[in-house]
Amino acid sequence: MSKTALGMMVIILTLLLSGCMYPDERRAERNPAAAKEFLTVVQSAVDTYQKETGLLPLQNSTMETPLYEKYLVDFKQLQKRGYISFIPGNAFESGGTYYYLIINEETKPEVKLMDLxxxxxxxxxxxxxxxxxxxxxxxxxxxxxxxxxxxxxxxxxxxxxxxxxxxxxxxxxxxxxxxxxxxxxxxxxxxxxxxxxxxxxxxxxxxxxxxxxxxxxxxxxxxxxxxxxxxxxxxxxxx
Structure with a gap:
């Protein structure tokens, strides 16, 4: 990939994660189109993190935590290692109404949303x-x-x-x-x-x-x- 193309990708990802492409996102966090685009970006970050570390960026959970509430994405790990620059505006960590979490963690990890x-x-x-x-x-x-x-x-x-x-x-x-x-x-x-x-x-x-x-x-x-x-x-x- 050329430096120009790489630079454009970084700019696009930054805009997506910061919500700059969606000035109404802070007021309409449940926008389906924006949610899907955010999911794509976070999924890419999670995939790269796992490929390079052999682990998934997960918050701590317990055995008692229900299946579809268990494996929450740890955005701090993704930010610390430089896989993302900003947390999506619709994420709980940014004051949004969704938790990002991972399902199928042992086979093909997929990033999904939990409606808060x-x-x-x-x-x-x-x-x-x-x-x-x-x-x-x-x-x-x-x-x-x-x-x-x-x-x-x-x-x-x-x-x-x-x-x-x-x-x-x-x-x-x-x-x-x-x-x-x-x-x-x-x-x-x-x-x-x-x-x-x-x-x-x-x-x-x-x-x-x-x-x-x-x-x-x-x-x-x-x-x-x-x-x-x-x-x-x-x-x-x-x-």
Whole structure:
């Protein structure tokens, strides 16, 4: 690559990461086009980092951290080694509404986005559920059964309205449900059904359907349990 071409690439990457090409990005951080371009740049930085170090630039996590919330990108490592100059404006580290994280870390690492707006809404309901359980001798604010080991949440018992969880995949409103352990999660069954029927997909037996959502879009299915194809529909499983 010529020095001129290399110089132009550096300028373009710098502009992308600083948000200079998108003067409205700070006010419209959820711009899909900008998100995809940022993802491309971060993916390139991660790939180069791994190629040169044999490692992935990851923040610390624990074994208990859910799969699609676990491997957050460590931008400090990327900056320290000069792989990027600026953190994307839509990243949490820059005051944005997404976490950048890596999936398929052991096979073909891919950089994806975690929606922090939905993440926070689920956390707020989780806190309300935990508080209710603490005040009522361990009893959960459960409503009707949603699936095996899962229940819909009785928001009247929590004295609050259901949050509006807008799907990053279809734009439809998704419901929250509660595992019998008390863990609050998002019900992705409507998204999965739409993805499978429109794409005429034929899920394999034992396949965690959430991987379909993550592989076909820039976003991960946060706050969730695995889903499997049973009786011609996606069904949530407690493990």
């Amino acid at each position: 707006i939905s993440f926070q809404k689920v956390n707020e309901v989780q806190k309300a559920v935990d508080s209710y359980r603490g005040e009522h001798g361990g009893v959960l604010p459960q409503g009707a059964a949603a699936a095996n080991s899962f229940f819909w949440i009785d928001y009247k018992k929590l004295d609050r309205k259901p949050p509006e969880i807008v799907s990053m995949y279809t734009g439809q409103t998704l419901n929250l449900m509660m595992h019998e352990s008390g863990r609050v999660v998002i019900d992705y069954a409507p998204d999965l059904m739409q993805l499978i029927t429109k794409g005429n997909l034929k899920p394999s037996a034992g396949e965690d359907l959430r991987a379909q959502l993550a592989s076909t879009t820039p976003f991960v299915p946060l706050k969730s349990y695995p889903y499997y194809w049973q009786d011609n529909e996606p069904k949530v499983a407690s493990k």
